Amino acid sequence: MFADAYRTKLMEYYHKGFVSSEDPVFRNLFQYNICKMNNEWEKAILNIDQFINSVPAKTRLKAIGYYCKAFAEGEIGNTENQKKYLALSAIEDIESATTENRSLQELAFLLYKEGDYNTAYRFLGSAIEDANFYNARFRTFQISKVQSIIEKAYMLQINNTNRKLRFSVWMISIMLIILALVTYLVIRQLKIIVKSRKELRSANENLSVLNLKLDEANHIKEEYIGFFINQCSNYLEKFDRYKKLISRRLSTGQLDKLSEMVNNKKNDEMDLDELYQNFDRAFLRIYPNFVEEVNKLLKAEEHYQMKFGTLHTELRIFALIRLGINDSNQISDFLRYSVRTIYNYRSKVKAKSVIENDDFEAEIMRIGSISSA
Incomplete structure (x- = not known):
């Protein structure tokens, strides 16, 4: 009942203000309020736009104009423009040093309805500070109606955020533990792989050495089988000639010539020289660089x-x-020297070396054959 009376009275005052005002700027503001009370929002927006364009920036009037514009935009359902002009109104209040909080309060409530509790809570806190500054009890009462709602929503959001954060921390901790375990397993596996590769490389190297030695042994075998077959063939041929010659001289009674032939040491020396020359040729075919390698030592x-x-x-x-053939007895049998002489020759050569005597024969054994070159 009283609301209708007050509304009628307010409309009457707006008309009187519009008629009596000589300032066209304020006439636009009065006209806006008249259109607002009649729900003529297009006309209201037109009048308030003219008002906004007519007043200077950073003034209380500019803030009022933006607030009125925001109210009209909200009534026609344009929420984005409503937020925009409420923010502009709040900025004008701050820049004009006016501790008004209506624009910021309503902007906070709009943001709350959209779920932006954090920004709404900060804006509402600023509005409360302004209301307390000039002890505006009515504004404080208005804010208190929505403060508990926004604060509750804000705290709920904080709790949800903290809960999610705790959950994230737990998940990150679990993931870090899993990552550490996986890293440990990967590093362990890599070590196993590296060890296996080293063992495989070592086995391959050993196999290569064995293959080289086998190739060398095969080469030596082939050379010396040929050498000894040839020597055996020669000796069989000589033996056959000797046998025929002996048979002939026995049959003719040439015993003196037979005795001379048997005791002829020159033939033995020639046979030995031929044996050694054949041995040298066969050996140097296998180890063509033998003399050069020995000279290096x-x-x-x-x-x-x-x-x-x-x-x-x-x-x-x-x-x-x-x-x-490392045994001095075998060497002496082959070369027709005494064991002592063979030992002296070995010691004599070692004394000429540039390395330790104990390592000399080991280095000789490392001299490669033609098959390993």
């Missing part, structure tokens, strides 16, 4: 020079050692 003034493709006695001894 000796002092410069003690180097050997190979003549006519044959080896010196000292080199022949170490050639036999390279073939794996």
Whole structure:
């Protein structure tokens, strides 16, 4: 009942203000309010736009104009424009040093309805500070009606955020534990792989060495089988000739010539020379760089020079050692020298070396064959 009376009275005052005002700016403001009370929002927006354009910035009037514009936009359902002009009104209040909070209060409530509780809570806090500053009890009462709602929603959002944060922390902790475990397993597996690769590489290297040794052994076997077959063939042929010659001389009674032939040491020496020459040729086909490699182990003034493709006695001894015949007794049987002489030759050559005597024969064994080159 009273509301209708007050409404009629307010409309009467707006008309009187419009008629009596000589300032066209305020006439636009009065006309806006008249249109607002009649729900003529298009006309109201037109009048308030003229009012806004007519008043200077950073003034209380500019703030009022933006607030009125926001109210009209809200009535026609244009919420985005409503928020925009409420924000402009609040800015004008701040820039004009007016501790008014109506615009900020309503903007906070709009943001609350849209779910932006954080911004709404901050804006409402600022509005409360302004209301308390000039002790506006009515404004404080208006704010208190929505403050508890917004504050409750804001705290609920904070709690939800904290709950999500705690959940995220737990999940991150679990993921870090899983990551650490996976990293440990990966590193462990990598170590196993690296170890396996090293073992495989070592096995491959050993296999390569064994293959080289096998190739060398095969090559030596092929060369010396040929060598000994040839020697056996020659000796069989000589033996056959000797047998025929002996048979002939026995049949003719030439015993003196037979005795001379048997006791002829020159023939034995020639046979040995031929044996050693054949051995040298066969050995140097397998180890063509043998003399050069041996010289590398000796002092410069003690180097050997190979003549006519044959080896010196000292080199022949170490050639036999390279073939794996390391026993001095076997070497002496082959070369027709005493064991002491063979030992002296070995010591003599070692004394010429540039390395330790104990390592000399080991280095001889490392000299490669033609098949490993």
